[in-house]
Amino acid sequence: MRKPERFRRFLDYFTTHFPEPQTELRYGNPYELIVAVVLSAQCTDKRVNHVMPALLEQFPTPAQLALASADNIFPFIRSISYPNNKAKHLAGLGRMLVDDFGSEVPSTIEELQRLPGVGRKTANVIVSVIYNQPAMAVDTHVFRVSHRLGLVNKTATTPLAVEKELVRYIPLVLIPKAHHWLILHGRYICVARTPKCEICPLKGFCKYYITNFGQPAAEDLNAATTPSI
Incomplete structure (x- = not known):
């Protein structure tokens, strides 16, 4: 699967199932x-x-x-x-x-x-x-998930390199949301030590899953439901 198709599937899934992600930090200003x-x-x-x-x-x-x-x-x-x-x-x-x-x-x-x-x-x-600018903050979750899904190349070994690859393929209006999608997916599903691949709705196009478990079942190729995060 080519990279633009991976991004398309990633964006299609989250814009459908989590259209308005929010930071979990509580703040008033x-x-x-x-x-x-x-x-x-x-x-x-x-x-x-x-x-x-x-x-x-x-x-x-x-x-x-x-x-x-x-x-x-x-x-x-x-x-x-x-x-x-x-x-x-x-x-x-x-x-x-x-x-x-x-x-x-x-x-x-x-x-x-x-x-x-x-x-x-x-x-x-x-x-x-705060300012809804198209900036992609790359923390450990974003770094890990973007590599596992195959959204960025293996040669993207620094947060800045990952940031540049992600913003290249994500529409400007969706970059602030994609930041939260990657963080939340990494926090609750694609965790560092034992990723919850069995319940992941993205395994149909995930490089990590295919490498470690082989081709997903047919029903996972176009997954339409998700575990709650």
Whole structure:
């Protein structure tokens, strides 16, 4: 199967069954989302959602976060992975939002990457979710699933290489949604250690499945139902 056909089937499936995917991080405004995304690096959304209410009660705005030190922030995020580094990032992020951006979360990838703790992946999440720009954030789920499905080449060995291949074949209007589709599929079905291939609705065109289990049954070639994710 040629790559354009794989993308067509991938997009057809999710636009039909999950037309409006959403991030699982809870947020009420751009400031809350950027804080949550910084905390979510190598940490589950569930854990981030657990600590965010108390953190935001103490630091509800960029101005209040800007007045905090890393030591002030640490107790609220101690259960998050790498809390020391993330506390330092958030303290610096608050100050820069106030001093350089008038307490507003910037809308460009270049400006976002100036903020402490914000790399390209985080910047892509912000511009995609908040500003609906055609940016593809590549985390471990997106990287894994796109390779297993055969959407990207084996030579795409970096997140940026995967990002470039994905955006080449996905229509601009669907890129923000495709980011969520790949993440959610990787989080609940195409998991890292033991992918749930037996219930995967995409195995009819999945390279990983064909390599490991052979050609799928006829009924899987045009699967029309999905397990809940």
